[in-house]
Amino acid sequence: MPAMLEVHHLTKRYGGRRGVEDVSLSLERGEVLGLLGPNGAGKTTTLRVVSGYLPATAGTVAVDGHDLWEAPYEVRRRIGYLPDNPPLYGEMTVYDYLHFMSELHEVPRAHRAGRVNDVIERLDLADVAGRLIGRLSRGYRQRVGLAQAVVHEPPVLVCDEPTVGLDPRQIAQMRELIRGFGREHAVLFSSHILSEVRLLCSRVAIMHRGRLLAQGAPGDLTAELRGAPRWSVRVKGPADDVRGALAAVAGVAEARLAPEGPSGEEGVVSLIVDGRPAGAAGGRRAEAVGDDLFATLARGGWPVRELRAVETTLEEVFLELTASEQAAREAETGDAGEDAEAEAAEAGGGRRGRRR
Ligand SMILES: Nc1ncnc2c1ncn2[C@@H]1O[C@H](COP(=O)(O)OP(=O)(O)OP(=O)(O)O)[C@@H](O)[C@H]1O
Ligand SMILES: [Mg+2]
Known part of the structure; x- marks a missing residue:
């Protein structure tokens, strides 16, 4: 049986610039896989390509045996995607928006109201169902984002830094939702919070500068x-x-x-x-x-x-891997390279407007 999600040798370049390079991943039902990496590692790029929102430069993505290139609709029907900045329509009510999204996700007409009511209940949105999305707090908007990602009951859920900007209680709720979803389905999510990854994931993939440096169960990575x-x-x-x-x-x-x-x-x-x-x-x-x-x-x-x-912590694994990769690069090129300069410029200019 094919894995729920298979990513083979995925490469995505933006013009000449590296987004991700030769990334392979696979995800089974019942698994939560965490993509861990510093800013600019390629997490968002990977998730966008996997979800069909960006075309790959090379490599393949398949969901439940359907190839993204050959059968994009089959794939998109099976994936729920919570982007890092969900494109919510501020002028719509939560209820209308979820209805609209269920239609876009091709939930059969007869089932739409039932599915929408179901996610509203599951994500505890009943109190705000009639309110305009633009007037909701960040935490509620994030929950609406997750609701639209699961309204069509996809077997694979992809979430880009789902807990960013939430308060501690909302973070705990969001994590519980992801964990619950991961038990029945398959979840791929990104984070740069190590404790979150350790808490939620059965497997971790560590990315840095567009490449996958290691993947495995957190315990195996630390032992290795x-x-x-x-x-x-x-x-x-x-x-x-x-x-x-x-x-x-x-x-x-x-x-x-x-x-x-x-x-x-x-x-x-x-x-x-x-x-x-x-x-x-x-x-x-x-x-x-x-x-x-x-x-x-x-x-x-x-x-x-x-x-x-003394146990090796995931923090140590992460720091060691990213440091040794950097050292290898510097030894190869004689300096930190064009990426590092660009990243420094990016860091100097502040984060790309996401963390408001
Ligand atoms: N639309 C784009 N055009 C050009 N380059 C891009 C674009 N999006 C991302 N990149 C570049 O691709 C690389 C990977 O970026 P990506 O956003 O995937 O990283 P990330 O791991 O999600 O980082 P963060 O933790 O900051 O969200 C970076 O070098 C970034 O500058
Ligand atoms: Mg990102």
Whole structure:
């Protein structure tokens, strides 16, 4: 069975300028895939092409086995799209607008009223159904945007930074809606908020400068990046002796004093211990190394305040990937390149009017 959404080697250029380059993704029913990346990474471009609002320069998009190029209507019928700035008609009431959108999305006439009432209830819009969209708060407008995206019951929902500009309560509601939708359908959404991605997604795709740097379950990405275990140790004892003893444990690559400096308590030192990767020469199972670290400290007669395995966070994965990609580029071109200049100019000019 084909995946709900398949993106193969998608490239989109704006004139000569790179939007996205060679991006491949796939999404199954019941999955929420988060596109994560800094400003200008190509998230919006990817979502627009996937939703059929921008033509690709190269590559293919298929939804439920239908190719976007060969059967654009089949695809658009199966996708709901909440753009970063939904084109809502301010002079229409919420009810009329959703009715109009259900018609555009080709909901059969006999079902339109039922579908509209359904999304109004589901998105808690009953109180504002008769009001003009232009007079609604940002949070309500965003919910109307989501309502139009799901009014035709598409199996795939695409949302571009759906929680931007919302207050904390609305953010929680929007996330709950996305999560709920993801359970029955398939959701592709973008964000540059790592905690949001971790919270909502079964899989993450990290983008930077138009390219996909990595994708996988958040836990797999963090494990893959670290590759080797790490421990944080706080112990009462002489710094040099403790460090030397820990560094000598089999499977340890390096033990060093933690950069945060003195821990406050007299005579207590903080250290970071890096293990060797389990598969590499001299590598051992992380648990076995951890046990030996503890035994070594006990043998030295040094009271242990803390000994814990350090998890790599998604933040670290993100920073590491985007930094190493940048370094590789700079090494290749001798400078940060035309993109960086253009982005700096863009940053200097403020964000493109989206965050009002
Ligand atoms: N209409 C356009 N014309 C020319 N270049 C564009 C256009 N839209 C986007 N770009 C460029 O394509 C690249 C990717 O932009 P995109 O908007 O997809 O990034 P993004 O990840 O959504 O960023 P943000 O986090 O700021 O929303 C950027 O370099 C951007 O300047
Ligand atoms: Mg964007």
